[in-house]
Amino acid sequence: MELFSNILIPLIILYIVFYGRIKKIDIYDSFTKGAFEGLKSAFSITPYIIGIFLAIGIFKTGKGIEILEFIFMPIAKLMSIPKELIGLIMIKPLSGSGALGMYSELVGRVGIDTLIEKMGATIVGASETIFYTMAVYYGSLKIKNTGHTLPCAMLSHIAGVIASVFICYVLFV
DSSP, X not given: OHHHHHHHHHHHHHHHHHHHHHTTOOHHHHHHHHHHHHHHHHHHHHHHHHHHHHHHHHHHHTTHHHHHHHHHHHHHHHTTOOGGGHHHHHHTTTOHHHHHHHHHHXXXXXXXXXXXXXXXXXXXXXXXXXXHHHHHHHHXXXXXXXXXXXXXXXXXXXXXXXXXXXXXXXXXX
């Protein structure tokens, strides 16, 4: 398998070069134009990404997670969601790396192979970084009116969290 992996990428590159030659496409020119467009896109979304990471940093250092845990604890209790997961549930729509950091912190608190750890892992895998994704896609296209995207994405996040908790209760209890 390792040999196959090492050979696959050069074969793909050779295929692209030969396909370009057959279709009479200037491969180098196409590559440089594509790279330039990619850099323009990266620069255009940079302010949105910086804004998200700045907001996350302020939120975490300003005890925003603790406040949200206090606010959402009654709802979580009603849905049998352990309180240890509330911070993870709140940060995942904002940042994937922030969610992984919170998950790592959760593992340190509750231990590996516990029900809460399995729920946390399932939540991390079953949900999306909504605000980051919206910032990248809408920011690169300069779309200001997001329409129903955010409410629908948040609803899918909530559904993923509920399903993750329920499935873990069914499989591991």
